[in-house]
Amino acid sequence: xxxxxxxxxxxxxxxxxxxxxxxxxxxxxxxxxxxxxxxxxxxxxxxxxxxxxxxxxxxxxxxxxxxxxxxxxxxxxxxxxxxxxxxxxxxxxxxxxxxxxxxxxxxxxxxxxxxxxxxxxxxxxxxxxxxxxxxxxxxxxxxxxxxxxxxxxxxxxxxxxxxxxxxxxxxxxxxxxxxxxxxxxxxxxxxxxxxxxxxxxxxxxxxxxxxxxxxxxxxxxxxxxxxxxxxxxxxx
Amino acid sequence: xxxxxxxxxxxxxxxxxxxxxxxxxxxxxxxxxxxxxxxxxxxxxxxxxxxxxxxxxxxxxxxxxxxxxxxxxxxxxxxxxxxxxxxxxxxxxxxxxxxxxxxxxxxxxxxxxxxxxxxxxxxxxxxxxxxxxxxxxxxxxxxxxxxxxxxxxxxxxxxxxxxxxxxxxxxxxxxxxxxxxxxxxxxxxxxxxxxxxxxxxxxxxxxxxxxxxxxxxxxxxxxxxxxxxxxxxxxx
DNA sequence: CGGGGAATTGAGGCTTCTCAAGCTTAGTGG
DNA sequence: CCACTAAGCTTGAGAAGCCTCAATTCCCCG
Numbered sequence: 001x002x003x004x005x006x007x008x009x010x011x012x013x014x015x016x017x018x019x020x021x022x023x024x025x026x027x028x029x030x031x032x033x034x035x036x037x038x039x040x041x042x043x044x045x046x047x048x049x050x051x052x053x054x055x056x057x058x059x060x061x062x063x064x065x066x067x068x069x070x071x072x073x074x075x076x077x078x079x080x081x082x083x084x085x086x087x088x089x090x091x092x093x094x095x096x097x098x099x100x101x102x103x104x105x106x107x108x109x110x111x112x113x114x115x116x117x118x119x120x121x122x123x124x125x126x127x128x129x130x131x132x133x134x135x136x137x138x139x140x141x142x143x144x145x146x147x148x149x150x151x152x153x154x155x156x157x158x159x160x161x162x163x164x165x166x167x168x169x170x171x172x173x174x175x176x177x178x179x180x181x182x183x184x185x186x187x188x189x190x191x192x193x194x195x196x197x198x199x200x201x202x203x204x205x206x207x208x209x210x211x212x213x214x215x216x217x218x219x220x221x222x223x224x225x226x227x228x229x230x231x232x233x234x235x236x
Numbered sequence: 237x238x239x240x241x242x243x244x245x246x247x248x249x250x251x252x253x254x255x256x257x258x259x260x261x262x263x264x265x266x267x268x269x270x271x272x273x274x275x276x277x278x279x280x281x282x283x284x285x286x287x288x289x290x291x292x293x294x295x296x297x298x299x300x301x302x303x304x305x306x307x308x309x310x311x312x313x314x315x316x317x318x319x320x321x322x323x324x325x326x327x328x329x330x331x332x333x334x335x336x337x338x339x340x341x342x343x344x345x346x347x348x349x350x351x352x353x354x355x356x357x358x359x360x361x362x363x364x365x366x367x368x369x370x371x372x373x374x375x376x377x378x379x380x381x382x383x384x385x386x387x388x389x390x391x392x393x394x395x396x397x398x399x400x401x402x403x404x405x406x407x408x409x410x411x412x413x414x415x416x417x418x419x420x421x422x423x424x425x426x427x428x429x430x431x432x433x434x435x436x437x438x439x440x441x442x443x444x445x446x447x448x449x450x451x452x453x454x455x456x457x458x459x460x461x462x463x464x465x466x467x468x469x470x471x472x
Numbered sequence: 473c474g475g476g477g478a479a480t481t482g483a484g485g486c487t488t489c490t491c492a493a494g495c496t497t498a499g500t501g502g
Numbered sequence: 503c504c505a506c507t508a509a510g511c512t513t514g515a516g517a518a519g520c521c522t523c524a525a526t527t528c529c530c531c532g
Contacts, residue, residue, distance in 0.1 A: 068374070070374065072464055073464030078378045080378070081377075092363070093329070094359075094364045094367060095360060096471055096472040097471065097472075098471060123329070123330075127330035131328065131336060134336055134373070137373045137374070138306065138316050138336060141377055142306050144380035145314045186381075189382060233288065233334055234334055235332055236332040236333075236334055
């Protein structure tokens with residue numbers, strides 16, 4: 001069941017992220033690598049968790065994007081956060097937990113069931129991942145509360161850049177963002193029309209390019225500095 | 237050290253909340269009650285946690301209000317969430333954790349150091365408290381992203397009503413809210429001026445009264461229904 | 473009685489929304 | 503290979519919501 005070399009060196013964005021946010025020994029690494037090898041395929045727009053329903057076993061997003069989403073009574077939609085490869089879904093430390101938000105895939109995705117916490121190293125990785133997720137929620141609150149439309153877009157792109165980099169999914173300063181302008185609007189509390197105009201603005205300003213689904217940040221360091229951003233850190 | 241009766245029946249809003257969100261046996265109850273008995277007094281506007289610094293031992297807010305806050309480079313302020321009596325501060329399950337946000341007292345407060353998780357019942361209560369806190373963060377994102385100014389105010393007041401009720405701090409539908417309009421603005425992503433106007437609107441609409449620091453919801457059920465709110469639930 | 477923080481009011485401007493139409497692109501079936 | 507379609511992107515014009523600045527009033531506390 002354990003392939004000393006092959007499994008340990010098996011590489012995937014998800015595994016990459018986890019081993020980067022917390023040091024994983026060989027045992028933990030093998031457990032994750034094994035789980036990642038046989039993911040479940042989930043098509044686009046499918047629900048992985050449903051608000052108010054029981055949370056099943058914890059999952060690891062192996063590839064593709066998902067989002068935590070809330071739908072209002074009148075049909076308005078708010079994306080609460082995006083879930084990227086390597087993110088954990090449905091981790092709970094209490095008994096009989098209920099999902100506090102619906103999670104749905106935004107693209108075709110691969111999802112693995114991960115071992116529940118038994119190994120100290122895994123516990124550590126899960127906890128760090130959890131803390132990071134909280135940090136991103138706080139960043140989202142600040143974006144929505146205090147940034148204007150243009151800065152919201154730029155700030156979110158910087159966050160995605162930072163997160164995808166953890167999973168080794170950034171080349172140069174380019175990365176895939178499978179979001180429509182409408183989805184972006186629902187994440188940033190704006191309308192698609194305004195997103196469109198501000199994206200043009202961002203391009204004119206030389207902050208980013210967006211061709212097809214490939215986003216390129218032209219000078220992430222400068223942009224980061226202009227927005228007063230600091231990368232998320234949860235461990236000393 | 238253990239006073240069988242006195243300690244077990246010692247009552248405080250904080251203890252009330254914890255025993256309500258997760259069933260506490262006598263042992264857990266005594267541990268908390270004991271901690272709550274000798275709280276540390278913290279004056280208004282003091283920092284309990286500082287973003288980026290190491291997180292000290294976990295604390296329980298025994299009385300008073302605090303808030304998680306983020307200050308932008310240009311001085312703008314965003315309150316990320318409010319912490320009410322019975323809320324836990326600085327719970328982390330990974331090693332050498334760094335605070336992801338600053339926490340500061342909004343009023344004079346009492347804070348107790350709580351036992352780190354060793355008892356299953358405590359672990360359960362802490363985890364449930366944590367899950368609730370996450371639920372409130374998600375609610376805050378939805379408020380900022382998709383509600384207009386008036387609805388943001390009403391929705392937040394309903395949330396505070398719900399949370400204070402857990403700690404037995406609501407009488408009828410009235411409760412103390414030690415917030416200035418400026419603080420409310422910084423929580424809801426608005427300006428004090430606009431908060432002022434919308435509060436008047438809410439009063440005219442017969443949704444709430446706000447005299448001194450006492451808020452009264454005139455018909456919480458109807459308001460809740462109008463906003464499409466559902467109370468936070470994290471455990472089946 | 474005076475000082476100071478908080479609440480209130482007014483006027484004008486900017487950001488974002490709404491509604492509505494036209495365009496572009498990728499995928500589909502003839 | 504070419505309509506045809508549907509989803510997504512783009513543009514325009516006008517309206518609404520919220521902000522800014524500035525002044526005034528209220529109220530608590532010393």
